[in-house]
Amino acid sequence: MGRQYTGTAGKVDNAQVAVYLTYATTAGHGVIDRELYLPQGWIDDPARCHAAGVPDQRAFATKPELARVMLERALAAGVPAGWVTADEVYGNSPALRGWLEARQLPYVLAVKCTEPLPPPSGPAMPAARLAERVPPHCWLRLSAGQGAKGRRWYAWSRLLLDRAGTPEEWGRWLLVRRSLRTGELAYYVCAGPAGLPLVALVRVAGTRWRVEEAFQAGKGLCGLDQHQVRRWSSWYRWVTLAMLAYAFLVVAATTEHARQPAPPGVIELTCNEVQHLFAALVAAPVADTSHRLRWSWWQRRQQARARACHYRRQAVQQP
Numbered sequence: 493m494g495r496q497y498t499g500t501a502g503k504v505d506n507a508q509v510a511v512y513l514t515y516a517t518t519a520g521h522g523v524i525d526r527e528l529y530l531p532q533g534w535i536d537d538p539a540r541c542h543a544a545g546v547p548d549q550r551a552f553a554t555k556p557e558l559a560r561v562m563l564e565r566a567l568a569a570g571v572p573a574g575w576v577t578a579d580e581v582y583g584n585s586p587a588l589r590g591w592l593e594a595r596q597l598p599y600v601l602a603v604k605c606t607e608p609l610p611p612p613s614g615p616a617m618p619a620a621r622l623a624e625r626v627p628p629h630c631w632l633r634l635s636a637g638q639g640a641k642g643r644r645w646y647a648w649s650r651l652l653l654d655r656a657g658t659p660e661e662w663g664r665w666l667l668v669r670r671s672l673r674t675g676e677l678a679y680y681v682c683a684g685p686a687g688l689p690l691v692a693l694v695r696v697a698g699t700r701w702r703v704e705e706a707f708q709a710g711k712g713l714c715g716l717d718q719h720q721v722r723r724w725s726s727w728y729r730w731v732t733l734a735m736l737a738y739a740f741l742v743v744a745a746t747t748e749h750a751r752q753p754a755p756p757g758v759i760e761l762t763c764n765e766v767q768h769l770f771a772a773l774v775a776a777p778v779a780d781t782s783h784r785l786r787w788s789w790w791q792r793r794q795q796a797r798a799r800a801c802h803y804r805r806q807a808v809q810q811p
């Protein structure tokens with residue numbers, strides 16, 4: 493849609509940029525809403541918007557504003573939500589943080605090191621400056637959850653922030669993550685019930701990686717990024733179909749987990765394997781279905797062995 497920053501390329505490039513809403517639980521995760529981001533240059537060019545089929549009433553909206561629209565839709569539809577987490581683009585928006593607090597939605601949002609945050613007393617200062625106040629003995633080694641290569645171990649700490657404007661009996665914190673290998677720091681602004689333990693904030697911060705996993709699976713399995721459209725309606729149709737296809741894989745996998753849990757030594761049925769089985773058994777059936785099912789079982793057993801070996805090696809190599 494224009495030259496703008498895209499996380500896929502990691503730079504400013506000619507690209508279409510969208511905001512997605514991902515829903516994550518312990519059972520599975522998937523993309524449940526989407527909005528195409530239109531730069532101000534498009535909004536200022538009505539003829540260009542008309543040629544692309546952009547609705548006349550569409551006004552400029554920042555990415556945090558689009559996120560708020562999708563959250564409002566999800567909540568209005570009755571989608572249960574315990575936490576909200578997102579990257580720096582959204583964490584650096586005081587308006588979005590204030591809206592979440594007004595709705596009493598706890599959040600863990602990544603912020604830049606330069607984001608000004610108010611301590612309990614005194615003027616606001618950058619997150620990196622506040623993190624310098626963490627005493628050496630106040631870092632805890634905690635896992636942010638399972639990843640493709642094992643548990644994600646980091647050192648974590650948090651500092652109290654000014655809680656003015658939060659709901660009653662709520663608190664605000666600056667959550668700081670430190671790499672055990674390089675010492676690199678990452679920062680999150682958090683708000684929620686005052687009695688929350690540190691491990692609860694860490695768990696939510698780790699859940700944000702589910703968004704990346706959903707994008708990777710949606711692109712690799714369902715063609716989420718393979719559209720070549722130039723019109724508004726075409727983009728929404730393609731992306732919506734890709735989201736529905738990924739939702740089918742997630743539901744099929746989680747249903748199988750509930751009905752027939754994998755025995756020890758075999759990984760649970762994954763979305764990737766559901767897609768392979770669907771292609772082999774339904775879309776273009778193979779002649780010997782029993783052979784394909786046996787192959788799937790063997791592959792999942794080998795993957796379980798490989799994962800166990802990797803976890804043991806990771807445990808030895810951890811700092």
